[in-house]
Amino acid sequence: MIASEALKRASLRIEVSEAKLLLSFVLKTDKTRLTAHPETPLTDSQWEAFTVLVDRRAEGVPVPYLIGRQAFYGLDFLVTNDVLIPRPDTETLVEEALAFIGKRALRVLDIGTGSGAIALAIKHEAPESVLYASDISDAAIKVAQANATSLHLDVTFKLGAYFKPWTGETFDLIVSNPPYVARGDAHLQNLTFEPASALISGEKGLDAITEIVRQAPEFLAPGGMLALEHGYNQGKDVCALFQNGPWENIRTVNDLGGNARVTTGTKK
Secondary structure, three states: OEHHHHHHHHOOOOOHHHHHHHHHHHHOOOHHHHHHOOOOEOOHHHHHHHHHHHHHHHOOOOHHHHHOEEEEOOEEEEOOOOOOOOOHHHHHHHHHHHHHHOOOOOEEEEEOOOOOHHHHHHHHHOOOOEEEEEEOOHHHHHHHHHHHHHHOOOEEEEEOOOOHHHOOOOEEEEEEOOOOEOOOOHHHHHOOOOOHHHOEOOOOOOHHHHHHHHHHHHHEEEEEEEEEEOOOOOHHHHHHHHHOOOEEEEEEEEOOOOOEEEEEEEEO
16 A cells, blocks of 8 residues: 555545644655655555554544644644644634734733643743643643643643632733633534533633633733633624723724624723
8 A cells, every 4th residue: 555545535435634743643754745655655554554543534523633743923833632623713812912022021821721721821922921720621631731842932820710729819811711612612512522621612602701701800910911712603692791980992803714703892
């Protein structure tokens, strides 16, 4: 069996681009080299491993969970099924955070850090800032810590829900990509392999966001900013939550797809 034939067979069941990622993973090479050398032979064990991965992908398991890696904001992250897969839409949240930081050295908190992708991307781009992050999942914290170690980035991680681990602390910027999918949302049928606790947040998908907006002023310095990722159809509702609190300069930013994705506000 050679690479081109393996990809041809796999493409009958999954996307060619995904098959190339899986075969590159099995052969411990990259897609560019794989494309340049379609005659690369597979051992029996490599063919067997590739077949297993194709079977699992055909069953719906996301490729990042199969290979244990996902790129985000130019960095390579470990991912397991204990954390959400970092997505391009979330880079909008990082961009807003970095725009607020500028060249300053700020204290930044990431609530519900998951794989640590947001906090670590911010730290990578704003190395003078001090980054803190927390999550309710011990397994997620371990993944985030592993990513920090592999990327040689210094972020303080703590276990706990919302702001519980940060009693008495004050930050200049708080960011979060919290659960925001409504219970019963049709999109959930395509997300069955990702942790439900990181996705679902009440009947309207706003429970976690409501709690963060309510608690955040206690932990923000005056003029500090809260930036929240949310669903494409939640922008108006999230703005309304901000408007009911001590916030100003409230704005919603679209992602690259033109969908309302991040709402920010600064503490009065």
